[in-house]
Amino acid sequence: MSETILTNAVLVLEKETIRGSIAFGADGIRAISAGASTVPGAIDCGGDYVIPGLVEMHTDNAEKHFVPRPGVYWPDGLGAILAHDAQMAAAGVTTVYDSICAGSVTGRNDHRRFIFGRTVEAVSDGVARGVFRIDHMVHIRCELTAPEVVSDVEPYADNPLVKLISLMDHTPGQRQYRNIEFLKRYNLGSGEKTLEEHERDVAQRMEEGPANKRKSWPAIVEMFGRRGIPIATHDDTTVSDVDEAVAAGAVISEFPTTVEAAAAAKQHRLTTIAGAPNVVRGGSHSGNVSAIELAEKGLLDGLSSDYVPSSLLQAVLRLHGQHGVALPDAIGMVTWRIADVVGLSDRGHLRPGLRADVVRFSNVAGTPVVREVYVMGRRVC
Secondary structure (H helix, E strand, O other): OOOEEEEEEEEEOOOOEEEEEEEEEOOEEEEEEEOOOOOOOOEEOOOOEEEEOEEEEEEOOHHHHHOOEOOEOOOOHHHHHHHHHHHHHHOOEEEEEEEEEEOOOOOOOHHHHHHHHHHHHHHHHHHHHOOOOOEEEEEEEEEOOOOOHHHHHHHHOOOOOEEEEEEEOOOOOOHHHOOHHHHHHHHHHOOOOOHHHHHHHHHHHHHHHHHHHHHHHHHHHHHHHOOOOOEEEEOOOOHHHHHHHHHOOOOEEEOOOOHHHHHHHHHOOOEEEEEHHHHHHOOOOOOOOOHHHHHHOOOOOEEEOEOOOOHHHHHHHHHHHHHOOOHHHHHHOOOHHHHHHOOOOOOOOOOOOOOOOEEEEEEEOOEEEEEEEEEOOEEOO
16 A cells, blocks of 8 residues: 655644654555654655645635626536635645535625525535545535525535535624625625615615524524534624524634624634634724734634635744744644534544645745645645
């Protein structure tokens, strides 16, 4: 049975880093040792970092390949998801939860409703054909304010690839868009709406959204709760938001928008996830709490690349190099902490007996450069 040995590497373990070697194959990680290997064929990493493959539990990056420009719908679903797969692999991600939005926000983003089923089916097709570089699962992002969200999701409720759901409420004046000026800036800046269309859209969403949420929230929770699917809530802002999440059985608070909400989530033992782009940019694009502030207060458990796949390792290096987060802790935010909360006990750590999902990268002036990516012992990038 073939074996790969990476040596002269900085191995990032759960609680420490060691200069050493790692041996692995298709059957998993076989050995980790300090010091250089003298085995012929061992790959000299020259001091590069070797870490577990990144586990990404929330990325809407696939949408960019299904709708590469406004109003342009790519006709080849498998081709679109393959392009996304390649981009994630190049960023060091070995397990991805493709976050697919169900339900259009009233008056906007109708393209998301149009591509929802196509995207789920493309992921399923790619998995069935065995054509992906990395491991794909589905995370359904349920826009609870949408009148049709329950009926849109229902056909996919028993799809075995659906492993995570999130409960979203994008009503203007609440959560992510509690400051409506940021929504206005987004709509007008992207060219998605004129000022008149924006104002009409906001009024309609504020009127219809809460009533739709009251109906869809319990229906979605029951639909996936019976399968034991992990539940995340989205953009928790107040203690009441967190209490609502806990009552629904949520285990993850995605993108809390305030320190208050993140602290409440921590108190209730919810895993807090923030956007890696927030870390890289030094703040939220929606005017919400800085992920760096959450990390410095001990209120951040994990990171999501959200809309920029390469941001995961970039955020890790920034937290470590500029904000004093120990490297094993920072790497844990994109590997084992995520794997643990979504129930993937076979990956996320460099540990003998686990899957050989392994990434080698170097730090070039603060920028991560991915050199090699292995999935189940096979090099894919």
